[in-house]
Amino acid sequence: MSLIRLLAVDSLKNGMKVAKNVYWCDGNVLLAKGVCLHRGFIEKLKVFGITSVYIIDELIDKIEVDELVTEQTRNEATLIVKETMQNVKNAKTPEGEKVIKIVDSITDELISNPNIIVNLVEVRAMNDYTFAHCLGVSILAMVTGIGMGYDYKKLKELGIGAILHDIGKAFIPDEVLYKPGPLTQSEYEEIKNHTKMGYNTIRDCNDFSMSSAHVAWQHHEKFDGTGYPRRLKGETIHEYARITALADVYDALTTRRSYREQIMPHEAIEYLRDAEGITFDPEIAEVFLEKIAPFPVGSVVQLNNGEKAVVTKINKEFPGRPVLASIVDSTGSKIEQPVERDLRKDLTLFIVEVINVWIGRGRPGR
Ligand SMILES: [Fe+2]
Numbered sequence: 001m002s003l004i005r006l007l008a009v010d011s012l013k014n015g016m017k018v019a020k021n022v023y024w025c026d027g028n029v030l031l032a033k034g035v036c037l038h039r040g041f042i043e044k045l046k047v048f049g050i051t052s053v054y055i056i057d058e059l060i061d062k063i064e065v066d067e068l069v070t071e072q073t074r075n076e077a078t079l080i081v082k083e084t085m086q087n088v089k090n091a092k093t094p095e096g097e098k099v100i101k102i103v104d105s106i107t108d109e110l111i112s113n114p115n116i117i118v119n120l121v122e123v124r125a126m127n128d129y130t131f132a133h134c135l136g137v138s139i140l141a142m143v144t145g146i147g148m149g150y151d152y153k154k155l156k157e158l159g160i161g162a163i164l165h166d167i168g169k170a171f172i173p174d175e176v177l178y179k180p181g182p183l184t185q186s187e188y189e190e191i192k193n194h195t196k197m198g199y200n201t202i203r204d205c206n207d208f209s210m211s212s213a214h215v216a217w218q219h220h221e222k223f224d225g226t227g228y229p230r231r232l233k234g235e236t237i238h239e240y241a242r243i244t245a246l247a248d249v250y251d252a253l254t255t256r257r258s259y260r261e262q263i264m265p266h267e268a269i270e271y272l273r274d275a276e277g278i279t280f281d282p283e284i285a286e287v288f289l290e291k292i293a294p295f296p297v298g299s300v301v302q303l304n305n306g307e308k309a310v311v312t313k314i315n316k317e318f319p320g321r322p323v324l325a326s327i328v329d330s331t332g333s334k335i336e337q338p339v340e341r342d343l344r345k346d347l348t349l350f351i352v353e354v355i356n357v358w359i360g361r362g363r364p365g366r
């Protein structure tokens with residue numbers, strides 16, 4: 001009898017059991033599912049920049065965290081992105097076939113699940129960020145494409161563009177790309193250039209379509225015309241790039257970076273809503289936001305009746321009203337036999353705040 005919970009590293013205690021693998025760069029496992037935590041492990045997680053971990057809580061019936069894409073595909077994709085970036089860095093042509101093959105697998109896995117909802121918090125080491133981010137962006141973009149009724153061909157073009165959207169960063173020196181402090185004007189101009197460089201790289205590879213190349217060029221354009229590099233506006237920005245822009249910011253916000261903490265999905269959703277029509281295409285943003293669970297399975301939340309509960313299941317039609325199991329009553333006492341409640345049916349009950357997961361605030365990436 002166990003429950004999966006996502007806990008902030010600061011809340012981890014000796015003896016807790018890891019519920020999902022925690023990955024190191026290259027897809028290697030840093031901490032395997034089932035491992036019992038001790039102080040040494042917990043300290044290491046902090047050093048490696050891991051902020052939250054899924055743990056097994058011996059409370060109620062086992063719940064499953066839905067995987068959008070299998071671990072194997074994720075790890076393979078992360079490696080391919082890394083390899084592709086390395087090739088571009090070394091002035092070699094990207095191996096288009098490999099990228100196409102992995103985007104095929106992601107597409108197949110995503111479309112085999114018609115009710116997909118993004119309900120997972122990425123638990124990864126920080127220096128793996130660039131590659132895992134590219135994959136995260138492509139999954140989010142494709143999920144949105146599915147919501148927009150895209151066919152297989154369009155999904156693949158979008159997925160390829162999204163997974164390679166930052167490929168131009170291979171041309172930017174690491175000291176500029178990973179500079180912890182604020183950038184100078186000329187450094188910022190250099191970074192902006194990754195869009196055009198990415199476009200050139202994808203365009204010059206015969207395996208990819210021009211539409212995919214436009215994603216790299218236009219993913220920093222903003223709907224109101226204040227983005228870069230060409231200050232394109234509204235629907236003059238390629239639709240794939242408008243989708244990828246949303247996915248890029250959402251993934252960056254919900255992942256920890258060297259210069260800021262990550263924020264919770266429901267806070268990132270609020271940020272995107274505020275930017276609808278300004279930074280993002282409002283119609284696409286609506287489709288995107290329908291696909292994101294603001295309170296992923298495993299989140300511990302405070303309810304308006306004073307109880308604390310764990311999210312156990314996402315209602316696909318109403319991701320903001322999940323199924324919960326109360327674990328602490330309004331007097332602060334632990335509930336020994338938690339009872340599940342469906343917020344879709346219990347309309348007097350609502351989530352006041354998210355607790356006990358990672359907490360922090362910040363701004364989206366560059
Ligand atoms: Fe970018």
